Amino acid sequence: MIEEYRGVWVFIEQSDGEIAGVSKELLGAGSKLAEKLDVPLAGVLLGEGIRELSSQVIGYGADIVYLIDHPVLKHYRTESYMKGVNFLAEKYKPEIFLYGATPNGKDLASAVATDLSTGLTADTTMLDVDIDKRLLEASRPAFGGNIMATILCKKNRPQMATVRPKVMKALSFDESRQGKIIEEEIVLNEEDMRTKVINIVKDVTKKANLADAHVIVCGGKGLGDAEGFKLIHELANTIGASVGGTRDVIEAGWLPHELQIGQTGETVTPKIYFAIGVSGAIQHVVGMKNSELIIAINNDPNAPIFEVATYGIVGDAHEVVPKLIEQVKQLRVEQGGEVSYV
Amino acid sequence: MHIVVCVKQVPDTKIIKINPKTNTLDRRSAPAILNPYDAHAVQEAVKLKQALGQGKISVLSMGPPQATEVIKKSIEIGADEGYLISDRAFAGADTLATSYALSKALEKIAAKHPIDIVICGKHAIDGDTGQVGPGIARRMDIPPITNVIEVTKFDKENRIILVKRKLTNGYEELEVQLPCLLTVEKEINQIAYSPLPNMIRAARYKPNIWSVGDLEAVDKAQLGLKGSPTVVGKMFTPPKLDGGKLLEGAVDEQVKQLIEVLSERKELLNVK
Numbered sequence: 001m002i003e004e005y006r007g008v009w010v011f012i013e014q015s016d017g018e019i020a021g022v023s024k025e026l027l028g029a030g031s032k033l034a035e036k037l038d039v040p041l042a043g044v045l046l047g048e049g050i051r052e053l054s055s056q057v058i059g060y061g062a063d064i065v066y067l068i069d070h071p072v073l074k075h076y077r078t079e080s081y082m083k084g085v086n087f088l089a090e091k092y093k094p095e096i097f098l099y100g101a102t103p104n105g106k107d108l109a110s111a112v113a114t115d116l117s118t119g120l121t122a123d124t125t126m127l128d129v130d131i132d133k134r135l136l137e138a139s140r141p142a143f144g145g146n147i148m149a150t151i152l153c154k155k156n157r158p159q160m161a162t163v164r165p166k167v168m169k170a171l172s173f174d175e176s177r178q179g180k181i182i183e184e185e186i187v188l189n190e191e192d193m194r195t196k197v198i199n200i201v202k203d204v205t206k207k208a209n210l211a212d213a214h215v216i217v218c219g220g221k222g223l224g225d226a227e228g229f230k231l232i233h234e235l236a237n238t239i240g241a242s243v244g245g246t247r248d249v250i251e252a253g254w255l256p257h258e259l260q261i262g263q264t265g266e267t268v269t270p271k272i273y274f275a276i277g278v279s280g281a282i283q284h285v286v287g288m289k290n291s292e293l294i295i296a297i298n299n300d301p302n303a304p305i306f307e308v309a310t311y312g313i314v315g316d317a318h319e320v321v322p323k324l325i326e327q328v329k330q331l332r333v334e335q336g337g338e339v340s341y342v
Numbered sequence: 343m344h345i346v347v348c349v350k351q352v353p354d355t356k357i358i359k360i361n362p363k364t365n366t367l368d369r370r371s372a373p374a375i376l377n378p379y380d381a382h383a384v385q386e387a388v389k390l391k392q393a394l395g396q397g398k399i400s401v402l403s404m405g406p407p408q409a410t411e412v413i414k415k416s417i418e419i420g421a422d423e424g425y426l427i428s429d430r431a432f433a434g435a436d437t438l439a440t441s442y443a444l445s446k447a448l449e450k451i452a453a454k455h456p457i458d459i460v461i462c463g464k465h466a467i468d469g470d471t472g473q474v475g476p477g478i479a480r481r482m483d484i485p486p487i488t489n490v491i492e493v494t495k496f497d498k499e500n501r502i503i504l505v506k507r508k509l510t511n512g513y514e515e516l517e518v519q520l521p522c523l524l525t526v527e528k529e530i531n532q533i534a535y536s537p538l539p540n541m542i543r544a545a546r547y548k549p550n551i552w553s554v555g556d557l558e559a560v561d562k563a564q565l566g567l568k569g570s571p572t573v574v575g576k577m578f579t580p581p582k583l584d585g586g587k588l589l590e591g592a593v594d595e596q597v598k599q600l601i602e603v604l605s606e607r608k609e610l611l612n613v614k
Contacts, residue, residue, distance in 0.1 A: 020510075075514075078476070078486055102510050107488045110476035114441060119571030122437075122471035142577060149574050156571040194485045194519040198504070203512035257528060264470055272604070282580055295600065301588075311603055312588045313596045323597045331601060 002095075005157035008034040009066075009094040011085065012045045012057055013105055015076075015200075019056055022100030022165040027061040029168035030098055033129050033136070040064050042094065046084045048074040051183075058179035061171045065181045066092065072188035075197040076104045080188055082111045087186050089116060094158045096136050098127075101162035109162050119153030121161040123263060125286045127168070136161065141263055141282040148282065166267040166290060210259060213242035215272045218261055218288070221248040222277025222298060223317060229254045231321050232276060238325045244268065246284050262287035277317045280305025297321065343397035343498070345387040345459045346451060348444060348478065349380040349416055351409040352468040376412040378528065379463025381419065385531045386493065386524075387461055388420035393496060398422050398455065402447055404432055404440065410549045418536045418544035425451060429553040434567030437469075441477025442564045446557045448482060453558075458501075460523040464489060472525065479523035487518055488525045 010030045013020035027043060034041035040063035045053060047069065054065040068084045085108065089097065097112075099105040101123045113120035126139035126148065135152055136159040142149040153159040210216065217239075219232035229249065236243045245255040247262055261268055263283040273291035278284060280296070280303055288294070289308050296309035299316050306312040313320055353372035376384075384401060391397040400423045401416040403409050413424035427447045435443060448457065460479070465472035472488065479486030487505055491513060495504035501520040506513045508527055536544075554560055563569060589596040 078479075078488075082480075103489045103508060104510075106472055107476055107486065110437075110473040110488075111480050111486060113438065113473070114477040114480040117438065117571075120437065120473055121572060122469075122473055137575060139578075141580075147577050148580050150576045150578070151572050152575040153571050154573065194522070195487070196517040197514055198517055199515040200509070201512045201514070264465075264467075285580070293603075295603075306588065310587065311600065313600065314588060315593055315596065319593055320597060323593060324600065327597055327601050331605070 002157045005093040005095040007039045007094045008096045009042045011099045012043045024060045024170035025168040028170040031061040059173045067183045097158040097160045099162045101164045118156040121151040124161045124163045215241035216270045217241045217274040218244040220246040220278030226254045279303045346400045347383045348462045349403045350377045350466045351412040352377045376415045377466045383461040383463045384416045384419045413549040414544045417547045424549035427552045431554045436570035436572045437473035439569035445481035462525045475525040484521045486523045490524045
């Protein structure tokens with residue numbers, strides 16, 4: 001039975017005529033899996049007036065695009081998208097089906113997995129396949145420990161996973177890539193829908209800023225208390241960086257939760273990432289390890305953050321950071337102008 | 343109006359310790375608490391009931407007998423009734439098997455008193471999946487609305503609610519027909535201090551406890567470990583990354599080196 005299932009699929013998230021970054025990343029990751037399994041990679045594209053996005057899906061690595069274009073699919077809604085995706089999956093039977101771990105991707109994958117009665121691994125950060133058994137190895141940080149767990153779905157198909165944004169690498173866009181577009185039609189009536197999208201509000205909040213920030217100063221519980229955490233704001237202000245915190249910091253109420261970095265918060269990829277008083281638990285590391293330059297300051301020489309950091313300083317943040325602030329200010333004076341890292 | 347809130351008992355991750363030998367968590371070291379997101383789910387039910395001036399709030403949990411504690415906690419916040427499904431047959435369930443078991447219990451609750459809204463927390467802090475809520479909604483064939491940050495309007499007459507749902511960059515406003523299922527974010531409300539009568543009631547409250555035998559038409563093959571398509575293949579420490587160059591010397595010297603590094607890597611920066 002499960003031998004009937006072939007191929008690697010990626011759900012393509014789109015809005016306003018643009019493909020989500022995570023979908024491009026998944027096409028990149030999916031193409032490696034498809035190559036190992038010697039099967040085509042397909043993108044699943046649903047929406048209204050989205051046919052022209054097919055060439056982009058192919059350009060980012062898909063061999064096939066399964067397309068459903070319908071007015072009822074204008075905005076993402078669980079009930080309409082689920083119908084389309086279930087229909088395609090039941091008809092074409094993929095063995096692996098990946099979704100971005102975004103609000104809509106997680107919502108859709110959860111609904112589809114229930115309907116298809118199959119396994120779904122949440123918030124994956126590593127993907128591989130066991131070629132002989134054709135098993136997807138979806139790994140994610142296991143709760144609590146500095147350890148990863150690989151989740152397998154042996155007997156049910158498709159094997160599904162949601163994947164954290166910004167941890168996989170997209171292929172560079174290749175305009176000349178060729179692929180096949182398979183368009184399907186399904187019956188959807190607006191009057192059957194039990195949900196209506198009234199309004200979509202784009203909100204350029206701190207959260208969005210954090211995801212796009214060039215420099216981030218992140219503080220952990222090593223700062224001691226809310227008073228000690230002010231040092232993080234001070235450094236960030238001095239160098240024009242955004243502030244983030246670990247789960248502990250958010251739980252302690254030192255920062256609002258939209259500034260949490262890590263597995264259950266934001267994944268960030270700034271140019272420079274300062275981890276100050278951050279121990280480097282795997283939950284945190286998966287959310288920042290792709291930053292270009294990582295600088296860690298921690299008084300525990302054995303803290304795992306030093307394994308991730310490009311440069312580390314073993315020392316008391318309350319001693320090191322004020323000196324750093326002072327020297328940056330000094331530098332600014334010497335250069336006779338403003339030094340801003342933003 | 344009947345609102346059912348699904349709650350879970352979880353170890354308090356703020357306090358939990360890691361066993362340095364196995365790198366796994368020492369569950370005995372952490373007190374068990376009501377999943378924080380679920381506390382907000384119960385609070386939202388209380389808020390809706392107060393706004394409507396009527397209604398009943400039931401809470402449902404699955405877990406070992408001691409999970410009655412989180413039901414009592416929910417009563418303290420303002421729930422009226424509590425149910426716990428507890429049976430060895432449920433043990434080892436992944437999200438698919440969990441949503442199946444909970445939906446069977448919801449069926450039984452609904453048979454006595456039809457359900458208008460199911461509310462769940464966005465995710466549990468021990469599993470971090472967020473998959474059970476939408477799973478329950480699919481099994482009940484009601485729309486799931488995940489990541490809700492506000493219920494802005496409750497139209498009792500037309501049985502419609504308006505909600506705000508968090509998106510990657512902003513939020514959307516949705517009009518939803520009842521019955522439906524909501525999963526809520528923490529910012530949806532503030533947990534209010536429990537009034538004394540609630541606390542007294544909670545202390546004395548005995549939740550209804552159901553075993554598999556108490557549920558109707560259960561397909562045992564879909565329960566627990568047997569009904570779970572996902573299994574943990576292996577556990578491993580994450581691959582080490584490069585880097586790890588520690589700066590040497592006294593603090594002043596280290597800071598000086600760091601400034602040099604930052605100045606050298608100007609290509610990473612936008613120095614005005």
